[in-house]
Amino acid sequence: MTRPTETPRRTPLSTERVLRAAVALADTIGIEALSMRRLSQELGVVPMALYKHVAHKEELLDGMVDAVVGEIDPPRSGAQGMTAVRGRILSARRVLSRHPWASRVIESRTAPTPALLAYMDSMIGMFRADGYSVDLTHHAMHALGSRLLGFSQELFDQSPDVDPGVREAGLRAMATAYPHVVEIAVRADHDGRSVVGQGCDDQFEFEFSLDLLLDGFERLRARGWRSTG
Amino acid sequence: MTRPTETPRRTPLSTERVLRAAVALADTIGIEALSMRRLSQELGVVPMALYKHVAHKEELLDGMVDAVVGEIDPPRSGAQGMTAVRGRILSARRVLSRHPWASRVIESRTAPTPALLAYMDSMIGMFRADGYSVDLTHHAMHALGSRLLGFSQELFDQSPDVDPGVREAGLRAMATAYPHVVEIAVRADHDGRSVVGQGCDDQFEFEFSLDLLLDGFERLRARGWRSTG
DNA sequence: ACCTGAACACCGTTCAAGT
């Protein structure tokens, strides 16, 4: 027998299989725990085997970003203008929320990956088709920033949900040092919008700022704004 | 002789000295290269000596953030309302640009540090003093996000300045695949606003979106907007 | 020519041994 039957015949490695496994593993164990060694173990190969498919870890991360960005829906053929832009950004948000590590990895890229460029290009095209000047579109892209992909940089990650009693005690303790912060936190708790009745409603906050920006763009376009004489 | 004179008498370690050295070292060699071992070497002590002043590396990073945020000017006593808010945010931007690693470290914090809380509290106070409701102020804080500290999350870091000829060749190569992206990039190159005459003017983009948001807040306040009935 | 085990140069942090 040239190939012993006890040896499990593995699906041969391919760049695609490596990337898919990496995305799935990051979803499961988190991006901090994703190492070349851990990934190779998951795929049942020796660590060095990965280096035939990616030059180094950075290239792996690039590929993972492209895989995720590729999940974003194309523009819906029906909608137009800012409605279409809004819908697509909210679709990107749904994709990115399935891969919580993706936003951090995207931020850490120094050069845009192909899928990111294609997404940007198509998004810019939606503005241009709606009558936006090159100039205004340019600044709109910067203003949207990471919101284009459905996430936004908050100052710190939401603290993990704690017991309401503990949270209230914490807020009481902070009330003298940071009265304004506490006032807002208490208000958010009793707003009743959030599922658990405490903390902020991320989706509401995202749409609030997105709409503020989109409205601002529309206003500037309407009055023929230009950045330079 | 109880203490040999050849032994250099070191300034004894203190948490403050550790933090100051860490900030200076990160400014010099970059945050990726800053390790506990490298920092201890810089201070002329054994690595473990640091652990008397910080419980672990995360605590060191927290302290570094607080040191940087502490550099931000207090609100100018003269100005009021959105003018004061705008000025303070631009002051934060100047501080953060002196420590390019700081924005990334701030983003990675899971809980706010004391100096961050104090800054937030004072910023919220400026809105409240200007007649903003708790509700609107809350959403304004989320909308500003990292812009509150003078940075904003772009989709990818500006690619390092390259030779104009190389850049133009690159753009030409991308023109068919990403026509809209290239159109904007070319426009930015000939805008003449940027120092080197190529790429985007970060400061302009920052102020563009900041003002779009501040204008939006003012408009909502003026018409008595509330998020819930 | 291909594949891979061992090794290198690092990490952050624990722990026990030395003073």
Place this chain on the structure above:
DNA sequence: ACCTGAACACCGTTCAAGT
């Protein structure tokens, strides 16, 4: 009681030895 060298359990990646 304090301090610290050695060690542990990891990294990403190089490289030379084995097939």
